[in-house]
Amino acid sequence: MGQIYGVNTQTYFRLPEEDRQAIRQSYQAQAQPQADNDDAPTVTLAATTPVEATTPQQAVQAIHAMPVPDNSDLAGMPSYAASSVYESRAQTYNQTRLDAAQAALDRLAPQRSDYDSLNGATASYEYGQATQYFDSNLYVQELRRIVDEAGTQPNSIPTYLTDTPPSADPQSVPLPQMQGALALLGVELPANATPDQIAAGYQILATVPDDMLGTLINPGSQVTYNTGAGGISTPSFIPVRGEAGVTVEGKVELSDVQTGVNFEQTQQFRMSVQTQGEAGIDFGRTPIGTLYKWADRLGQLPESVRALSDSSPVLSRIVRGLPVSGSYHEFSGARLTYEAVVTPQQGAQLADGELEAAPNPLAPLDMPTGTSVLIRGQSLEGSTWEASYKAFTAGGTHTELDGLGFGVRRLEGSMVEVYAGPVQTVENEMFLGLGRQGTAAIGIASEYKSETQDMSIARIDLSTSEGQAAYQQFMSSGRVPDWTPPGVPQAGTTSIYTGEHASFIGVQLGGLEIGGSSDSQLTVTRTTWQDGSIEQRNTYALGDNHVSDVSFSIGADGKPIDAQTQWRVVLGNYDPALTSYLSDAYNGDASQPSSYGSFDGGQHVQLSFSSAELMQLRDQARDSVRELQGQDKLDAIDRDPVVAFGMEESLAAATTSEEVYRVVSNDFYQSQMAESLLGMSLQTGRGVPGQIAIRDAG
Incomplete structure (x- = not known):
């Protein structure tokens, strides 16, 4: 469909004349810097361009130094017109970043011809080692991340590259993303929506917490939103301040692809909503203290104010604050979690915002073999703390959850496995470094999660009418068959322990991380069937590319079945x-x-x-x-x-x-x-x- 001045043609001619004039002026102002040089690129590179870079680090620095398009002139436009202009500029900017990153990768990667002076086997080995070293370079990985990000999200500019905080103005969200966000909320705009319907859509989106606008999830990342639902606090000018409130937090995350036993490739997709009430204290420098400090440094603090402050110990403490700042909060509430193991194909659909690709326990035979879903409802309580001295920051969070879970796993053929029972979870997070975690910091971060599930379990054959009836009873009542009637070949209990650990050391700039990371997961599953036989499987995954798996069985007579042990x-x-x-x-x-x-x-x-x-x-x-x-x-x-x-x-x-x-x-x-x-x-x-x-x- 045609465009004029960067806006859809039909949309442009439906606008009032004053709006069309504003669009013309904005488009001409954006194009003006290139008037003297028709060959100039749309986005001007920094002084050291990616083309001049001789190392991946220089290439990354040059690409991140590219000036972000200035969209301040879009403020007075109608939302749908501004969205079209913004999207066009974002596409040009992202394509420039993608081309620069890919060119740097192609130019800086080891070449097989560099080793032609060696004999064949040695040359291949040395080239392989050089390639492996190149691939492990953190800046090479960042260049590839830029290529992937710019290719999969061409219509939006990453928030970590802008000077604005990650919260978004709903009116600046491009129309396709606005439609996708509304779809997640259950609101479907018509394919040929009128301007009034589009405007109403943006009004609905304005009622959603800002951080929820990040609806696009990519492998290896997560999107969260956190909004207050009311609370009270003491005045901000007191160095030690108490507060209490209620917050609602949501999280959506999609892991990288992991290769497991028999080359089964899976990803984990999680969605959670948490409501919690909290109370605690904050202590440290006050706003008055900050103004006092800078006025004193700039020589603008009147002597009368200094004398008044110094003459009163109480006022002096209020003005100057405490040398150490921080907070301690205790909280309690509830969390609902949907967790699924999906195929890479489903993961790609989920990354595109197609939530219908997630496994649905209401249609178990539509789930691909090997996929599963677990839904937890848990109460929670815990505490969080943070302390800062000058540029040093330390903090941690401890959370304990207790509740119930039920789930479905698709097996071979018409067989499914159902399970339900109590779930207990403990989560710990820690950060130590310089700056502020999640904003701009350098340091060490660590997360650990352990969970114990004690479930009733049964395998149901959905090709039989009895199995279908048993499954419907499970879905309606949550009760797992505790015996083996027709349609239920096996029933019993299972105990599952899961321990997850993730650590990171390096630099965090908003959503960008440059450094080294490590993650691992241990899962121990022990199932006791009704006849007394036992199946156990221990799996340890280190990152995405190293998995150790041991499975063994114990017969109903209590003796190990050596022939079934696999390492x-x-x-x-x-x-x-x-x-x-x-x-x-x-x-x-x-x-x-x-x-x-x-x-x-x-x-x-x-x-x-x-x-x-x-x-x-x-x-x-x-x-x-x-x-x-x-x-x-x-x-x-x-x-x-x-x-x-x-x-x-x-x-x-x-x-x-x-x-x-x-x-x-x-x-x-x-x-x-x-x-x-x-x-x-x-x-x-x-x-x-x-x-x-x-x-x-x-």
């Missing part, structure tokens, strides 16, 4: 050269050609073992150590396992299958595992025990 390690996006080493180690036939060079790009690798195969791996390691270093070295390791150095010797020192697996699954050995296992295979002349599965990560 797995999943290495996501593994280096292609190292993947070839692992492949050759499992092949074990030195007469066959090496697989080196047969893998292109990152690979997903899964190693699987039985308990017996783990002990065979230990024996192979001992044979390799003996042949390379002699029996004396092996005896020394047996006498004191502490002297074991490296993966091979650590395997030789193990005495149980659990200890062998602890070495194999240790992420510390992730990069050297391939070379160690290949060396053992070549030294002993036999393949590594166990199974290997490889899938291209692309």
